[in-house]
Amino acid sequence: MKTKYVFISGGVISGIGKGTVAASIALILQRLGFKVAPIKCENYLNVDSGTINPIEHGDPFLCEDGTEADMDLGTYEKFLGVDVGKSNFITMGQIYQTVINRERRFEYKGEDVEAIPHITDEIQKRITEAGRKTNADVVVVELGGTAGEYQNVFYYEASRILSFKNPGNVIHIHVGYMPTPNHLGEPKTKPTQLSVRTLNGMGIQPDFIISRSEKQMDQRRKNRFALFCNVHPEDIFSVPDTKNIYEIPLTLKHQNFPDRLMTKLNLKKSREDFTEWEKFVKKVDSVNKSNKEIRVAIVGKYFSTGEYQLRDSYAALFDALQHSGWFHNVIVKTIWIDAERVESHGINLLKQKYNGLIVPIGWGERGAEGMITAAGYARDNKIPYLGLCYGMQLAAVSFARDVIGLKDANSTEKNPGTKNPIIHLNPRQKENVKRRAYGGTMRLGAWDAVVKKRTIAWDAYEKYGGFLNKETGLTSERHRHRYEFNNKYLKDFEKKGMIFSATSTVENLVEIIELPKSVHPFYLGTQGHPEYKSRPLNPHPIFLEFIAACLKKS
Secondary structure, three states: OOOEEEEEEEOOOOOOOHHHHHHHHHHHHHHOOOOEEEEEEEOOOOOOOOOOOHHHHOOOEEOOOOOEEOOHHHHHHHHHOOOOOHHHEEEHHHHHHHHHHHHHOOOOOOOOOOHHHHHHHHHHHHHHHHHHHOOOOEEEEEEOOOOOOHHHHHHHHHHHHHHHHOOOOEEEEEEEEEOOOOOOOOOOOHHHHHHHHHHHHOOOOOOEEEEEEOOOOOHHHHHHHHHHHOOOHHHEEEEEOOOOHHHHHHHHHOOOHHHHHHHHHOOOOOOOOOHHHHHHHHHHHHHHHHOOEEEEEEEEOOOEEOOEEOOHHHHHHHHHHHHHHHHOOOEEEEEEEEHHHHHHHOHHHHOOOOOEEEEOOOOOOOOHHHHHHHHHHHHHOOOOEEEEOHHHHHHHHHHHHHHHOOOOEEEOOOOOOOOEEEEEEOHHHHHHHHOOOOOOOOEEEEEEEEEOOOOHHHHHHHHOOOOOEOOOOEEEEEEEEOEEEOHHHHHHHHHOOOEEEEEEOOOOOEEEEEOOOOOOOOEEEEOOOHHHHOEOOEOOHHHHHHHHHHHHHO
16 A cells, blocks of 8 residues: 555644644554654754753653654654654754755765755655555645745645655645634634635645534535635634643544544555543543542743743643543542742742642753752642652752752752762763754753662552562653762662662663651652653553642642
């Protein structure tokens, strides 16, 4: 069978939900018996997402192979239950870099190098290679941005050319926005009409329109789309707002989308199995209706964007908390606390009623003292605490200051001149920092570690099936950092009761720290990032154990 290609574009506004729609369509294809390769095409000239402030473009998603990608790759993993990586992520920076490097090596044999065909050829090459690499039946390609932006025109041109080269094997799905202005009270189709016309101007006629809106689309609006967008009514689908994005594949299924998709792609499904997904969605709905709730404080530094607060900066963390909450039949309500405000307003900001506290990923000096204060407050007040990467490092700094008595203890990331560098730059990273080689040079991707028995970490991995090898206590977590716990202080910590419950199999680096249960109900910091491995059908053991501890605190 020839590989099929499904391109998904968006119109009117960014953040319309293309990633969720792409993941939903990929899941539908998977549940119909096809092997799917999802791809995200990003517009920016960054080579990857690793050097982008999370406030600018959301939480970079960390893949198993170390790729720092757009957060939509996390959505693909959560829906499909498979690992994605380098071949599933394309940026315009990668494309330009590759083409220019080839030109410098004289690989174009003296030809004048131009955007078309050389840029578009490279885009097509990466898309088709991603399908071949995994032997995919269908490649689902999400085009970043919105139709009409100058940054993504070459992606659209590449999709048009690929369609021309592969008649009958390429379809285009356009996700448009249908707003309902308050002063009118009726949905308006004109914004999507105009974005489809933009597509037409690039030589692309969409096979499907998926309309995003506040409420379900009515027949009148569907008829307007059909008339002005030249798409048959049976190929126009409605995806209204929902409390749970995991309902969207079923929303499309109930509108007969899978059968229309098979017709357009000229495919025959080998099976149709949505049972597991339907059971999961039904359970989530039941939990959400139960009103059983716990409150978890997040003391972070990437919440604010202008006058607004941004969820996407910690998207993977919030998803992981949701997954584990649903598993334990409880709603996890998060309270966002700005670490800089803790610094300026003091510890009283933390004196709220909540069942657990998390200090998440972070970089640099800003807000660090507020995070150290939060880690100490949770320790002293027996509040279940989870430190993630920076949150683990700063919990160690807090312990060194308050328990060991090293008042000037710090991280060299925050204070390079500290006399007690509890957290220091990994020696292998010193040359990278000296050369300002920041992109893609951290300790990235999956790293194996061995967990000690009779610890919180061991209990979590054992209870919820997180070991690679239970006999040896072997686990693996994804990493994204330059700084490590300084093993010079290891014995000082152990004398004061800190447990180092996991160390890496390479370099003997500290991976997990915790306090014994006799001292604290749950106090754990992990250098890895379990949030990036959590999936709705398979929540991460560390988060499951944390939520269990929070429930006991309720």
